Each structure stands twice: as C-alpha cells, then as structure tokens.
Amino acid sequence: MGLIGGLLTTLFGARRNVVVETVEAFRENAEAGAGRASDHRAAVLAQFAAEMARERRGGWDRFIDGLNRLPRPAMAFGTLGLIGAAMADPVWFMARMEGLALVPEPLWWLMGAIVSFYFGARMQAHGQSFEREMVEALGRMRAHRSGSIPGPAPAPAALPSPRATGPDAPWAPNAALDDWMRTQP
Incomplete structure (x- = not known):
C-alpha cells in the first residue's frame, strides 16, 4: 500500500x-x-x-392597503362557497343562478369592464415597477463593470440594443451571439 x-x-x-x-x-x-x-x-x-421593510404608514393607508388586497381572495373564496352551496342545497343554488340569468347583458359588460380595469391597472402598475427595477439593475451593472461606485443610475430613455458594443455595453462580447446576430435580418 x-x-x-x-x-x-x-x-x-x-x-x-x-x-x-x-x-x-x-x-x-x-x-x-x-x-x-x-x-x-x-x-x-x-x-x-428588504421587501418587507417599509416606512411606518398611517392607519388610513394601512386600511386602504387591506381593502386593495381583498378582491382576489373574495372572488376565490366566493367561487368555492358557490360550489359548496350547489352541493349542500341544489334548489337554493338553482334559484340564485336563475336570478343571475335575469341580469341584463349590459350590466354584465359593465361589471366585466370594472373588473378588467381593476386588474389591468394593477398589472400595469406592477409591470412599470418591474421595468424601473430592471433599469436600476442595469445601471448598477454598468457602474460595477466600469469600477465606479454604484448609486442610483439615471433611467435611460430605452434599453440598449443587444448589438451594442463598446465600453458602456451592458454585456460582454459573445462571439457565438455576434455570429448569430449577423445571420438575422
């Protein structure tokens, strides 16, 4: 050994x-x-x-934040409740559904528009905050690569093209990607 x-x-x-x-x-x-x-x-x-650390807010702001969190859980639990009601008392459930069938179509369109605008506005707000975070991350990445002290970067008008080259390009040169980009129209 x-x-x-x-x-x-x-x-x-x-x-x-x-x-x-x-x-x-x-x-x-x-x-x-x-x-x-x-x-x-x-x-x-x-x-x-870091996400949960927020500044102290007043009672009214907390109340409104709580109200803003209610619609989705209310719809989910309401749907589950309807399923349970249909199983528990089918005659009662049928009477309620017949009542819903009598609601005029324009009122359904109005309710659909209100719900769509509510969730659409929330989606838009979340999308814009995501874009701001990405622009800030891009600025930090540029500052890190250039060796300067990272700080809040000014938001560029638009994100740079993946074809961007030079010292301020946000990504390192990639020969395979460059070759592929030359073949694209």
Missing part, C-alpha cells in the same frame, strides 16, 4: 486527494452543497426582509 500511496503522491502531489476529486466529478460534495444552500437561504431571507 505504501508503494501505491507514494506513486499517487508523486503523480498528483501531496495536497490532492485523487479519489475525492474523481467522486466529486460524479457526485456533489455534500458539505459544499450544504454551504451553498445555506448561503442561498440567507440571501433569500435578506431579500424578503
């Missing part, structure tokens, strides 16, 4: 463990994986903490 150990030490050096390195090519190092998972959990918790 001493001969094989001496041969492996000669070939690979005294500080290397060839068996461990070979096994790690096929199976993750559990200790390193646990460390990465711990770092990931810590980063997720830090992100959640």
Whole structure:
C-alpha cells in the first residue's frame, strides 16, 4: 500500500486527494452543497426582509392597503362557497343562478369592464415597477463593470440594443451571439 500511496503522491502531489476529486466529478460534495444552500437561504431571507421593510404608514393607508388586497381572495373564496352551496342545497343554488340569468347583458359588460380595469391597472402598475427595477439593475451593472461606485443610475430613455458594443455595453462580447446576430435580418 505504501508503494501505491507514494506513486499517487508523486503523480498528483501531496495536497490532492485523487479519489475525492474523481467522486466529486460524479457526485456533489455534500458539505459544499450544504454551504451553498445555506448561503442561498440567507440571501433569500435578506431579500424578503428588504421587501418587507417599509416606512411606518398611517392607519388610513394601512386600511386602504387591506381593502386593495381583498378582491382576489373574495372572488376565490366566493367561487368555492358557490360550489359548496350547489352541493349542500341544489334548489337554493338553482334559484340564485336563475336570478343571475335575469341580469341584463349590459350590466354584465359593465361589471366585466370594472373588473378588467381593476386588474389591468394593477398589472400595469406592477409591470412599470418591474421595468424601473430592471433599469436600476442595469445601471448598477454598468457602474460595477466600469469600477465606479454604484448609486442610483439615471433611467435611460430605452434599453440598449443587444448589438451594442463598446465600453458602456451592458454585456460582454459573445462571439457565438455576434455570429448569430449577423445571420438575422
């Protein structure tokens, strides 16, 4: 055994463990994986903490925020309640559905427009905040690459083209992507 150990030490050096390195090519190092998972959990918790940290708001603002959170759960629980009512008392449920059938069509259109505008406005607001976050992240990335101190970057008028090159391009040159872009019309 001493001969094989001496041969492996000669070939690979005294500080290397060839068996461990070979096994790690096929199976993750559990200790390193646990460390990465711990770092990931810590980063997720830090992100959640940053999202939940808000300035103290007044009672009216909290009340309105609570009202804004009610429509979707109310619709979901209301639908589940209707299903339960249909199973519990079909005659009662049928009478309510006949009443709904008597609602004039323009009133259904009006209700659909109100619900569409409500959820559409929420979707628009979330989309715009996402765009602002992406522009800020792009500014931080540019500042990081240029070596300057990151700070709030001014919002550009539009995101740069993926064909942009030069020192202020937000991504590193990629030969395969450049070749593919040349073949596109």
